[in-house]
Ligand SMILES: NC(=O)C1=CN([C@@H]2O[C@H](COP(=O)(O)OP(=O)(O)OC[C@H]3O[C@@H](n4cnc5c(N)ncnc54)[C@H](OP(=O)(O)O)[C@@H]3O)[C@@H](O)[C@H]2O)C=CC1
């Protein structure tokens with residue numbers, strides 16, 4: 001198996017088919033809606049909040065609200081009152097099943113529910129998918145996280161409409177150090193490996209450090225790309241603002257960090273400071289422009305054209321050109 005990651009793969013250009021990058025369409029169909037970008041901010045407390053998710057839903061972007069210290073039902077009702085789609089997160093505990101019961105009983109529902117636990121290839125996830133599907137049959141269920149083809153196959157067979165791939169590649173993740181497991185350091189090839197068996201959309205989750213990594217994720221099979229650190233640190237980001245030597249930073253911490261959990265137990269995440277980098281809307285616009293450029297380098301007009309390009313692996317034992325024949 002080839003082992004590579006975002007920082008040692010480059011995609012190879014094909015003859016340009018457009019006169020302007022503006023002709024390249026970055027839009028993606030996902031779960032019955034069309035979104036402007038195949039990118040979703042991570043469902044983490046220092047990345048998204050009510051205000052950001054409202055703005056994203058109202059402006060044609062996919063979002064997943066986090067599930068920490070939040071009344072999911074009140075949140076869903078508020079989004080409905082605003083005429084916006086509802087996309088929330090769920091764990092696998094009794095309190096999470098209560099949320100599903102209330103969403104069903106009160107007729108609020110949810111358009112997307114992301115079951116998001118550290119080790120998503122688990123019986124608890126199978127049961128939670130079934131629980132949601134029985135009570136909210138029209139909800140699009142995303143489940144994860146997994147890091148192997150077996151995980152993707154099982155989650156799909158258990159009824160997930162999409163799977164989330166990535167165990168430990170995140171910037172504030174310490175899973176591989178604490179447990180010895182994960183896809184950190186080879187996330188892109190894990191994605192390729194998982195995408196080969198997937199029959200439903202995959203969300204590539206974690207490890208995105210540059211806008212070009214989004215195009216690489218799509219090339220290797222992602223329908224959607226979940227991004228944490230690149231979105232943390234905006235003026236609107238919910239993390240606390242911290243000043244160090246006259247420079248402004250925003251805190252960004254892992255959902256399995258003691259900062260998020262409120263206790264030091266089964267900690268697999270850390271806290272870092274991200275330099276404040278302007279407005280979220282400007283980053284999204286730049287991401288879209290960069291992805292339009294990527295599509296044009298692929299000799300295409302739309303996102304899926306990225307999947308047809310060849311690539312090279314730089315350095316290491318897998319180094320060389322990889323051609324699609
Ligand atoms: N993508 C990634 O690599 C990772 C992401 N995270 C994020 O952190 C957040 C919290 O995750 P999580 O603690 O799973 O959520 P929860 O606190 O909702 O716990 C999930 C449940 O699964 C059980 N469980 C069994 N094995 C594991 C395991 N290896 N890791 C975690 N739980 C396990 C837990 O029990 P018990 O606690 O008793 O063991 C608990 O009942 C999520 O948003 C998750 O996505 C966390 C780590 C890795």
Ligand SMILES: Nc1nc2c(ncn2[C@@H]2O[C@H](COP(=O)(O)O)[C@@H](O)[C@H]2O)c(=O)[nH]1
Nearest residue numbers: 042170171173206207228229254255256269
């Ligand atoms: N191992 C851990 N992974 C975590 C934790 N909190 C979040 N995450 C994952 O990271 C991505 C974001 O990655 P980034 O590279 O874009 O910053 C996020 O979507 C989660 O899957 C954690 O505490 N431990």
